Amino acid sequence: MLTQKQIDEVRKKALTYFEKAGIVLTKEEKNNIEVVDFGLGDLEHTGLELVIYVNIDRCCAKELVLFPHQTCPEHRHPPIEDKSGKEETFRCRWGKVYLYVEGEPTENPQAIPPKGREHTYTVWHEIVLDPGEQYTLKPNTLHWFQSGPKGAIVSEFSTKSRDETDIFTDPDIQRITKIQG
Amino acid sequence: MLTQKQIDEVRKKALTYFEKAGIVLTKEEKNNIEVVDFGLGDLEHTGLELVIYVNIDRCCAKELVLFPHQTCPEHRHPPIEDKSGKEETFRCRWGKVYLYVEGEPTENPQAIPPKGREHTYTVWHEIVLDPGEQYTLKPNTLHWFQSGPKGAIVSEFSTKSRDETDIFTDPDIQRITKIQG
Numbered sequence: 001m002l003t004q005k006q007i008d009e010v011r012k013k014a015l016t017y018f019e020k021a022g023i024v025l026t027k028e029e030k031n032n033i034e035v036v037d038f039g040l041g042d043l044e045h046t047g048l049e050l051v052i053y054v055n056i057d058r059c060c061a062k063e064l065v066l067f068p069h070q071t072c073p074e075h076r077h078p079p080i081e082d083k084s085g086k087e088e089t090f091r092c093r094w095g096k097v098y099l100y101v102e103g104e105p106t107e108n109p110q111a112i113p114p115k116g117r118e119h120t121y122t123v124w125h126e127i128v129l130d131p132g133e134q135y136t137l138k139p140n141t142l143h144w145f146q147s148g149p150k151g152a153i154v155s156e157f158s159t160k161s162r163d164e165t166d167i168f169t170d171p172d173i174q175r176i177t178k179i180q181g
Numbered sequence: 182m183l184t185q186k187q188i189d190e191v192r193k194k195a196l197t198y199f200e201k202a203g204i205v206l207t208k209e210e211k212n213n214i215e216v217v218d219f220g221l222g223d224l225e226h227t228g229l230e231l232v233i234y235v236n237i238d239r240c241c242a243k244e245l246v247l248f249p250h251q252t253c254p255e256h257r258h259p260p261i262e263d264k265s266g267k268e269e270t271f272r273c274r275w276g277k278v279y280l281y282v283e284g285e286p287t288e289n290p291q292a293i294p295p296k297g298r299e300h301t302y303t304v305w306h307e308i309v310l311d312p313g314e315q316y317t318l319k320p321n322t323l324h325w326f327q328s329g330p331k332g333a334i335v336s337e338f339s340t341k342s343r344d345e346t347d348i349f350t351d352p353d354i355q356r357i358t359k360i361q362g
Binding site for chain 2: 021022023024025026029053054056057058059060061087089091093094131132133134136155157158159
């Protein structure tokens with residue numbers, strides 16, 4: 001669980017990354033950067049900071065910040081009602097991202113899962129994204145990603161996002177951040 | 182109709198805008214910037230330069246460049262087959278954009294349609310987008326847009342794009358660029 005003070009500090013830090021990448025946000029967006037610790041209480045290693053630009057009936061765009069070596073843990077977007085899972089493209093805007101998906105495992109992958117949670121990472125086909133590079137996931141594909149030593153900013157272009165329905169491999173994860181009252 | 186030489190020059194010019202905005206493209210994207218003159222042969226006033234990052238079954242993301250006072254002419258995205266029209270959000274990344282949609286006309290709007298084509302512009306509700314600001318169009322809404330004096334870069338997040346089916350108010354417009362052999 002995060003305190004409001006922690007969230008405010010993380011938002012400030014995330015802003016410095018948007019600034020470095022030359023990405024302009026409105027005041028409202030700056031004040032509402034979503035801080036996600038996945039309920040593990042170890043945001044430095046497992047976490048994500050994001051701005052949702054738009055998430056309407058049929059499409060969604062987000063800007064994600066990853067601090068250095070921060071990991072968005074392994075998950076997939078299952079089919080909902082009559083729709084196949086979320087169709088999702090990651091485009092690296094700044095920094096470097098290591099993305100892992102189902103497929104032939106990569107020898108000596110460059111990212112290391114957060115300590116103590118290694119057993120919850122099962123897919124190891126590595127895709128390296130430098131600025132301007134992107135990758136489109138097939139719906140319902142298991143995936144996780146980690147930034148390089150500078151951190152990263154990643155644009156996500158997708159169909160409607162329903163984060164609360166994501167399925168994580170790690171049974172201890174709670175996708176929706178709880179704030180300590 | 183544009184010549185290959187013209188297209189190459191316009192691509193180079195568009196690249197300088199991407200650089201100013203700090204947007205990184207791959208070499209392949211740089212070499213394939215789409216240059217659209219809408220068949221009017223007056224690209225300086227009516228035209229668009231764009232990179233399509235992704236356009237798959239259910240979603241699409243583009244980066245648009247507008248040179249100073251360049252106009253993307255009035256059009257709408259009609260329903261296709263069983264799908265309602267394209268769901269589209271414009272987010273200004275750099276420069277300034279004047280967007281016009283159906284609605285209460287704005288007194289003294291700030292953009293002027295290209296000379297000789299004024300009669301093909303019918304919607305005048307003005308939305309001004311500075312960097313970080315965005316607007317989501319309802320599907321099948323008539324709209325057009327023009328950049329301010331510096332030009333602009335605009336991210337477009339949408340459902341699948343089918344540019345060839347767009348309906349333009351100006352009967353002389355051809356959406357797909359023809360290159361002189």
